[in-house]
Every structure is written in structure tokens, then in C-alpha cells.
Amino acid sequence: MVASWLTALERLAHAREKAGLTRALRPRSADDPVVDLAGNDYLGLAVHPAVVASAGRALVAYGLGATGSRLVRGSTDAHAGLERDLADWLGTESALVFSSGYLANLGAVRALAQYGTLVVSDRYNHASLIDGCRTSGTEVVVAPHADPVGVAEILDGHPGRPAVVVTESIFSVDGDLAPLAALHEVTTARGALLLVDDAHAVGILGPQGAGGVAAAGLAGAPDVVVTATMSKSLGGAGGVVAGPQQLVRHLVDTGRTFIYDTALPPAVAAGVHEALRVARAADDRRALLRSRAALTMSRLSAAGLRVSDPAAAVLSVWAPGPEAALTWAADCRDRGVAVGCFRPPSTPDGSSRLRLTLNAGVSAEDFERALDVIVECAP
Incomplete structure (x- = not known):
């Protein structure tokens, strides 16, 4: 009985791997140096x-x-x-x-x-x-x-x-x-x-x-x-x-x-x-997020990428498929930029994309570099 249910789980894991739908935990250190465009700390208050x-x-x-x-x-x-x-x-x-x-x-x-x-x-x-x-x-x-x-x-x-x-x-x-x-x-x-x-x-x-x-x-x-x-x-x-x-x-x-x-x-x-x-009282941070959302959409669209129109601090960039999205996110991470990777079932329409979440706590220099990396690593 134990062997049969574990075997069934292994078969399911293999099917997910073939479909490009596996997930992994990636623990980070307190001094993790990556530019964070994946977390949800929009106003940068987690470390205020x-x-x-x-x-x-x-x-x-x-x-x-x-x-x-x-x-x-x-x-x-x-x-x-x-x-x-x-x-x-x-x-x-x-x-x-x-x-x-x-x-x-x-x-x-x-x-x-x-x-x-x-x-x-x-x-x-x-x-x-x-x-x-x-x-x-x-x-x-x-x-x-x-x-x-x-x-x-x-x-x-x-x-x-x-x-x-x-x-x-x-x-x-x-x-x-x-x-x-x-x-x-x-x-x-x-x-x-x-x-x-x-x-x-x-x-x-x-x-x-x-x-x-x-x-x-x-x-x-x-x-x-x-x-x-x-x-x-x-x-x-x-x-x-x-x-x-x-x-x-x-x-x-x-x-x-x-x-x-x-x-x-x-x-x-x-x-x-x-x-x-x-x-x-953080109107200045909200204004910064608005300007960064507009800049992100402009820069990525100009590079030929399909980008959602952001109403706040979240936007998506479409990928050709789940495996391409995984590779894209991994390549960005290898170059010091963390981005979200959304694939089914997290995406309601069945398509895959990178999700970018803007953070007012990221420096202007790091933010500009992160946009360059996303464009350069695009499939």
C-alpha cells in the first residue's frame, strides 16, 4: 500500500516535470543581493x-x-x-x-x-x-x-x-x-x-x-x-x-x-x-511606483515584449510557454534579478508569463539594470 501511493505521487511529479510545471523552494539569506521584482513589498516597508x-x-x-x-x-x-x-x-x-x-x-x-x-x-x-x-x-x-x-x-x-x-x-x-x-x-x-x-x-x-x-x-x-x-x-x-x-x-x-x-x-x-x-503618508512612494510602472511598460513594449497595462504595481510579461518562462526567470536570477514566474494553474487563461512586482525600496540604478536584464534574457 505504501509503495503504491508513493509510486502514484512519483508518476504525477513526472507528468508535471514534462509539462514544465514543477516548482522549487529557494531559501534566501538575510543579505541576499538580488534586485527584488518578485516580492510584494511594494512600498519597501518590510525593512523600514x-x-x-x-x-x-x-x-x-x-x-x-x-x-x-x-x-x-x-x-x-x-x-x-x-x-x-x-x-x-x-x-x-x-x-x-x-x-x-x-x-x-x-x-x-x-x-x-x-x-x-x-x-x-x-x-x-x-x-x-x-x-x-x-x-x-x-x-x-x-x-x-x-x-x-x-x-x-x-x-x-x-x-x-x-x-x-x-x-x-x-x-x-x-x-x-x-x-x-x-x-x-x-x-x-x-x-x-x-x-x-x-x-x-x-x-x-x-x-x-x-x-x-x-x-x-x-x-x-x-x-x-x-x-x-x-x-x-x-x-x-x-x-x-x-x-x-x-x-x-x-x-x-x-x-x-x-x-x-x-x-x-x-x-x-x-x-x-x-x-x-x-x-x-507615503504619497512620494506611490508616485514613484506609478512612474516606474509606466517606465516598465514603455521599455519592455519597445523591446517587442507583450506586457500588461499596470493599474498599480503589478504587471505581467508573456512567455512562449511554461518551460520558456522558467528558463527566462532562471536566467534573470543568475544575473541578480528576481522576477515572478507564473504558469498554470496560477494563470487563469492557461498561458505563462513573468510577473513583475515593483518596489519603491529598490534604487533607481538597480531598477534600470533590472529592466535591462529582463529584456536581454527574453526568449
Whole structure:
């Protein structure tokens, strides 16, 4: 029996290798010298002195971990203060911190998708939203990408039924922006809720970097729920669900990904809280990211590469196939530039590409060199 199931796993691994879909862990040192265009630290706050100092003070005060779930011993002053300021920043009545953005999305979708609810999910949604839909126990319809008319047709085909429309704001692969205002018009007219994963827009778009929902003028709308991760622009870890107080109460009482999970370490919560303060005042960093996004698209397009039009700090560069994408990313890495390599199933359309994530903490000289390397290593 043991031999048979291990043999089956080996066959699956061989099939993935033939298809160019193997993955590898590559541990990095603290002084890793590569130019980082693969990580998600958009504002460069993971190493900001004030952020690191705040986390260090909390580490001394609270110790390494939270020591329990939020409902046992895991809730601290650090969590409560972070939640208050997240709600204020995002313009919502309340906010609840999870240990990861993935768990926040699972919890939010499952909380909103009660029995009999129709869930309408954008075709390009992140895996965490897809998994939330799959485990919701209710009917899920996949909508055409960023298509309010398509969403309206789906909802109109289920009149009178409670519904939730699920989308990202900035989509995580190509970096395009969802038409949030138009989607909200569709959901409001039909009595549906709108759930927006703002992970790649928080810190980048909107007033004081409050995100794509705020940029669309929807902050605080009673029929809009916002989720986000704190592992991107805020440079730390953890996730948040923000919306009406009744939703947060429901999650505290019933959310399995909240109740049964050990809390985010207090030191991380404190560091993220300081990063939030820095991010709100970081208009200069946001302006730098906008200029770098425009420069990246211009330079790579001029070199004959197909590049997505970035709405924030994420963009993709198409590769001929999964093996070509792997080789391209490896060649860049060998020349000191880290880029993301996205292949199926991470890409919703089945194509492969490099994903570039811009970082305001990278020097101008290193950034220019990184663009040269990407062009020179192109297949």
C-alpha cells in the first residue's frame, strides 16, 4: 500500500516535470543581493526602520507568538489597535485581523455565502477566493473577467435570490483594475453584495493609499465588504476583513478560519500597525511606483515584449510557454534579478508569463539594470 501511493505521487511529479510545471523552494539569506521584482513589498516597508523597531519592541514585550487563537489568549492590544486603524483607513465600520490573507478570504466568502446564496466569481480571481467559493457549500457561477454586463446577466438569471459578487480590485497576475464602480451599480440595483479583495491595491491606490474600493468612492458602503492582506504594501503578514460591525460579529462567532487558527504574532501586528501609519503618508512612494510602472511598460513594449497595462504595481510579461518562462526567470536570477514566474494553474487563461512586482525600496540604478536584464534574457 505504501509503495503504491508513493509510486502514484512519483508518476504525477513526472507528468508535471514534462509539462514544465514543477516548482522549487529557494531559501534566501538575510543579505541576499538580488534586485527584488518578485516580492510584494511594494512600498519597501518590510525593512523600514520605524516598522522594524515597532515589531522589535512588541517582540520583547509579548514574546515570539500569540500563544493561542484570538478567542483564547491570542488577542492583544497590538491586534485591537491595528484593527481600529485598519477600519479607519479603509473607511469601514469595523475590521477583523486574521493570520493570513488567504484565511481572511476563505472566512469572508463562507460568511457571506449562506445556504441558498448565489456566488458570482470573476474568472481571474485569486486561488484563495476560488477556494472560498468551492468550500462555501452553495452554487457558484464563474463570471467573465472584469465584465459588469456579464455579472448583471448572471444575476438577472436568478431573480430574487440572495447573491454575492466576488472580485479582486487589482488582479494578482496581470495587475489590471476591476471596474468596481460599475460592478457596484450592478449589485446595488439587484440587491446583491459586493466582496472585494483589495490585496494589491491597498497602500497603492486611493486617498492615503486606502485601496481600490476607496479610489472607486465605495469606502463604507453598507453592501461592500473588503478583504486584504498585510503581506504586500504593509510589508508584514496577516489578513483583514473589513465591513459592517454585524459581519465582524458573525465572523467572531462562526468563522472557522478565525476561531480555530492561532492568532497573528503580536510583534507582526505591531510592525504592520506602524507600516500602516507610514503608508498613509507615503504619497512620494506611490508616485514613484506609478512612474516606474509606466517606465516598465514603455521599455519592455519597445523591446517587442507583450506586457500588461499596470493599474498599480503589478504587471505581467508573456512567455512562449511554461518551460520558456522558467528558463527566462532562471536566467534573470543568475544575473541578480528576481522576477515572478507564473504558469498554470496560477494563470487563469492557461498561458505563462513573468510577473513583475515593483518596489519603491529598490534604487533607481538597480531598477534600470533590472529592466535591462529582463529584456536581454527574453526568449
